[in-house]
Amino acid sequence: MLVDADLHIHSRYSKAVSKNMTIPNLAENARFKGLSAVGSGDILNPKWEEELLRYARKVDGGTYERNGIRFLLTTEVEDERRVHHVLIFPDIGIVHEMRERLEEYSRDIETEGRPRVNLSAAEIADLANDLDVLIGPAHAFTPWTSLYKEYDSLKEAYGDAKIDFLELGLSADSEMADMIRAHHRLTYLSNSDAHSPMPHRLGREFNRFEVEEATFEEIRKAILRRGGRRIVLNAGLDPRLGKYHLTACSRCYTRYSLEEAKTYHWKCPKCGGRIKKGVRDRILELADTEERPKDRPPYLRLAPLAEIIAMVIDKGVGTKSVRLIWERFLREFGSEIRVLVDVPVRELAAVHGEVAKAVWAYRNGKLIVIPGGGGKYGEIKLPEEIRKAEVDELESVEIELPEEEKPRQRSITEFLGVAH
Numbered sequence: 001m002l003v004d005a006d007l008h009i010h011s012r013y014s015k016a017v018s019k020n021m022t023i024p025n026l027a028e029n030a031r032f033k034g035l036s037a038v039g040s041g042d043i044l045n046p047k048w049e050e051e052l053l054r055y056a057r058k059v060d061g062g063t064y065e066r067n068g069i070r071f072l073l074t075t076e077v078e079d080e081r082r083v084h085h086v087l088i089f090p091d092i093g094i095v096h097e098m099r100e101r102l103e104e105y106s107r108d109i110e111t112e113g114r115p116r117v118n119l120s121a122a123e124i125a126d127l128a129n130d131l132d133v134l135i136g137p138a139h140a141f142t143p144w145t146s147l148y149k150e151y152d153s154l155k156e157a158y159g160d161a162k163i164d165f166l167e168l169g170l171s172a173d174s175e176m177a178d179m180i181r182a183h184h185r186l187t188y189l190s191n192s193d194a195h196s197p198m199p200h201r202l203g204r205e206f207n208r209f210e211v212e213e214a215t216f217e218e219i220r221k222a223i224l225r226r227g228g229r230r231i232v233l234n235a236g237l238d239p240r241l242g243k244y245h246l247t248a249c250s251r252c253y254t255r256y257s258l259e260e261a262k263t264y265h266w267k268c269p270k271c272g273g274r275i276k277k278g279v280r281d282r283i284l285e286l287a288d289t290e291e292r293p294k295d296r297p298p299y300l301r302l303a304p305l306a307e308i309i310a311m312v313i314d315k316g317v318g319t320k321s322v323r324l325i326w327e328r329f330l331r332e333f334g335s336e337i338r339v340l341v342d343v344p345v346r347e348l349a350a351v352h353g354e355v356a357k358a359v360w361a362y363r364n365g366k367l368i369v370i371p372g373g374g375g376k377y378g379e380i381k382l383p384e385e386i387r388k389a390e391v392d393e394l395e396s397v398e399i400e401l402p403e404e405e406k407p408r409q410r411s412i413t414e415f416l417g418v419a420h
Contacts, residue, residue, distance in 0.1 A: 001210075001211065001212065001213070001214075002208055002209070002210055002232070003036045003037055003208070003209040003211055003214045003219075004034060004035050004036055004037075004203075004206050004207070004208050004209075004235075004337060005035060005036060005037035005038065005039075005070075005072075005206060005207050005208075005209060005214070005219065006030075006033075006035055006037075006038050006039065006191050006192050006194070006202060006203045006205065006206045006207075007037075007038070007039035007072060007074055007086070007088065007189060007191050007207065007219075008039055008041065008074065008076065008086050008138065008167060008189070008191035008192065008193050009021075009026070009038060009039055009040075009041040009074075009191075009192060009193065009194040009202065010041045010042055010076070010113055010114065010193070010194065010195055011040075011041050011042035011045065011048040011051075011113045012048075012113075013042055013045045013047060013048050013111070013112065013113035014041075014042055014112065014113030014114045014195070015112070015113075015114070016195060017113065017195040017196075018195060018196040018197065020196065020197055021194075021195070021196065021197055022051065022055075022197075023051055023052055023054075023055035023056055023066060023071070024055055024066070025197040026038055026069070026071075026197050026202065027055075027056075027066040027067045027068075027069040028067070028197075029197045029198065029199050029202050030069045030202060030203065031067065031068065031069060031335070032199050032330055032335060032336060033199045033202055033203035033335060033336050033337060034203070034334070034335030034336055034337030034338055035069065035202075035203050035206060035337075036068075036069065036070060036214050037069070037070040037071070037072060037209075037214045037219070038069060038070070038071055038072075038202075039071070039072050039073075039074030039088070039191070040052055040064075040071045040072065040073050040074050040075075041074055041075065041076070041113070042075055042076075042113035042114065043073045043074060043075045043089065043095050044075045044077070044095065044098065044099050044102070044109055044115060045075075045109075045110075045111070045112065045113050045115075046099075046110060048113060049092070049095065052064060052071060053092075056071055059215060060091075060215055060216065060217070061090060061091025061092065061093070061216070062089060062090045062091045062092075062215070062216030062217070063214070063215045063216050070214040070215070072088060072089075072216050072219060073088070073089040073090075073091070073092065073095055073216070074086065074087065074088050074089070075087050075089075075113075075114070076114045076138050076193075077102075077114065077115055077116075077117050077124065078114060078115070078116045078117065078145065079117055079119055079120060079121050079123075079124055080117070080118050080119060080120055081120070081121070081150050082144075082145050082150070083121055083137070083145060083146065083147055083149070083150050083151075083157065084114070084137070084138035084139065084145045084146065085121065085124055085125075085135055085136070085137060085138055086135070086136055086137075086138045086165075086167055086189070086191075087128060087133050087134065087135050088133065088134040088135075088216070088219075088220070088223075089133050089216075090132055090133065090216055090217075090220070091216075094131050094132070094133060097131060098127070098128075098131060098133065101127060102115070102117055102119075102127075105117050105118045105119050106118065121137075121147075121151075121157040121158055122157070122158050122159040122160075122161050125158045125159075125161035125162070125163055126161045128161075129161055129162050134164040134165065134220060134223060135163055135164060136163050136164055136165035136166050136167055136186070136189065137154075137157070137163070137166055137167060138167050138169075138193070139167055139168075139169030139170070139193060140166050140167060140168065140169060140172070140177070141168075141169055141171060141172045141176075141177075141244075141279040141282055141283060142169050142170075142171060142243075142244050142279065143244050143276045143277050143278070143279070143282070144244075144276075146169070148282055148283075148286065152286060153182060153286075154182050154183075155182070163186070164186075164187070164223055164224060165186055165187045165188065165189050165223050166183055166186045166187075166188055166189070167188075167189045167190075167191055168188050168189070168190050168205075168234070168236065169193075169242070169279070170193070170204075170205065170236065170237050170239075170241070170242040170243065171237075171239050171242025171243065171244045171245040171278075171279035171280075171372070172239050172242070172279050172283065173190075173234075173236065173238075173239050173299045173301070174188055174234055174296055174297070174298075174299040175292070175299065176239060176279070176280070176283050177283070178289075178291075178292050178293065178296060179283055179284075179286075179287035179288075179289065179290075180283070180286050180287060180288060180289070181288050181289040181291070184289075184291075184293045184296075187222075187223050187224070187225065187231060188231075188234055188296075188297075189207055189223075189231075189234075190205040190206065190207055190234040190235060190236040190299070191205055191206070191207070192204045192205045192206070198306075198318075199304065199305070199306065199326075199336050200304035200305070200306035200307055200317055201304075203336070203337070204236070204237060204302065204304050205234075205235065205236030205237060205302070206235050206236070206337075207231050207233070207234055207235075208231065208232050208233035208234075208235065208297075209222045209229070209230075209231055209232070210222065210228075210229060210230050210231075210232045211229045212229075230297075231297050232297050233297050233298060233299075233300060234297055234298070234299045234300070235299070235300040235302050236299070236300075236301070236302055237301065237302060237303070238301040238302070238303065238369055238378070239279070239280075239301075240369045240370075240371040240372065240378045241303065241369065241371075241372055241377055241378035241379075241380070242279065242372055242377070242378065243372050243373070243374075243375050243376060243377050244276060244278055244279050244372070244373060244374070244375065245278055245279055245280055245371050245372050245373055245378065246278040246280060246281075246371050246372065246373030246374075247261050247275065247276065247277050247278035247280075247281050247373060247374075248275065248276065248278065248373030248374030248376070249268035249270070249271060249273045249274070249275050249276075249374050250273055250274050250275070250276045250374045250375045251268065251271050251272075251273025251274070251374075252268060252270055252271040252273055253373065253374045253375070253376045254268060254270050254271075254374075255371075255373055255374075256268075256275055258277070258281045258284075258285075261275045261277065275374070276373070276374050276375065278373050300341075302340060303340075303362050303367070303380055304317075304336070305326060305329065305336045305339055305340055305359075306322055306323075306326050307380065308355060308358045308359060308362060308380070309322045309325050309326055309352075309355055309358075310322050311358065311380055311381065311382060312352075312354045312355050312358050312382065313325070313354075325351075325352055325355060328351050328352065329348070329351055329352070329355070332350075332351055333347075333348075339359065340359065340362070340363075341363075345357075345359065345360045345363075345391060345394070346391060346392075349391045353391060354387070356391060357382070357386050357387070357389065357391060357394060358382050358386070360386075360391075360394050361382060361383070361386050362380075366383060366386060366399055366401070367380045367381065367382060367383075368380065368381040368382070368383060368401065369381075383399050383401075385397050385398070385399050386399065
């Protein structure tokens with residue numbers, strides 16, 4: 001079976017997270033999104049563990065279920081150099097043992113969702129290896145709390161400890177990560193790191209697993225590429241939509257080349273703000289190969305349905321107008337992922353013609369993307385040629401996107417091998 005899973009989220013016990021991040025809300029919105037499995041997030045926090053056990057039933061040691069949505073036991077921890085790591089646990093007993101071992105190194109493990117641990121990346125990975133916990137760097141390339149913010153290689157960070165995967169983060173995709181040869185042996189995870197249960201956050205990035213059942217053991221086999229289980233698709237934001245894709249000022253968001261940023265000593269000459277190195281530039285600094293692993297799953301670039309609707313009707317993504325249209329699509333087709341990927345455009349047009357055209361443009365790489373940077377998300381725009389065209393005319397519309405806007409991946413339509 002195919003299982004769509006988002007394995008990195010947070011609970012309401014983490015800083016800067018919505019109070020609506022509860023197990024019932026997560027289960028409901030995961031169903032709307034089209035996810036079958038979700039990481040629990042923050043499972044080292046005792047209060048969040050208590051809520052999971054109260055609202056979800058146990059399937060096996062590492063898997064819980066509510067309303068048909070499976071929850072795997074996951075967390076994110078911050079090490080002594082403020083680098084973040086994702087952990088996936090085989091059962092609740094191992095969660096308790098990990099918590100006990102980390103207590104002497106952490107002041108906030110009992111209160112914070114994402115605890116700070118006074119250990120190195122290698123020491124945390126060694127502990128995870130001892131307990132058979134899956135571990136990998138979280139959002140590996142972002143310029144604030146990531147592996148490549150602090151280190152120049154996996155080896156420098158983790159030493160001889162084993163890591164099981166690498167999380168791409170919102171500002172990178174598989175093609176970008178594969179420019180570093182040491183990554184070729186690793187499975188990539190594309191997760192949302194959601195701080196809100198709303199479907200334009202939850203599942204904005206997800207992994208499609210080919211497994212026999214949505215359980216920890218099956219997901220573990222897929223991540224480790226064992227027993228015929230595997231990830232067949234990474235799906236996520238177009239990296240250009242990520243907040244840190246380009247090098248830019250973190251105050252006024254003016255973009256700079258890497259050479260300009262160095263010349264200005266990382267201080268914006270326009271406003272005095274701090275210039276943050278973009279993910280694209282950081283990867284280019286470290287790139288050492290043009291080869292790609294032959295077994296790497298494809299990466300599909302997504303834009304959340306609510307953001308596409310907001311773009312079309314020119315309203316805020318959280319407004320009632322956007323929500324009403326979004327709900328109409330879900331009532332008709334069941335989940336956001338189906339709307340974005342699977343349902344023929346003519347059927348979508350019966351619900352909302354303009355949104356249907358925008359979904360077609362997204363599927364076929366015809367949206368204009370204004371890249372993000374410095375902490376500001378990128379933006380999407382619909383070309384006027386598509387706005388003016390009828391749905392039946394879309395295939396014949398000629399659009400010349402600026403060179404930097406042309407996607408480097410196949411369109412979703414080509415990937416699926418069907419005519420939408």
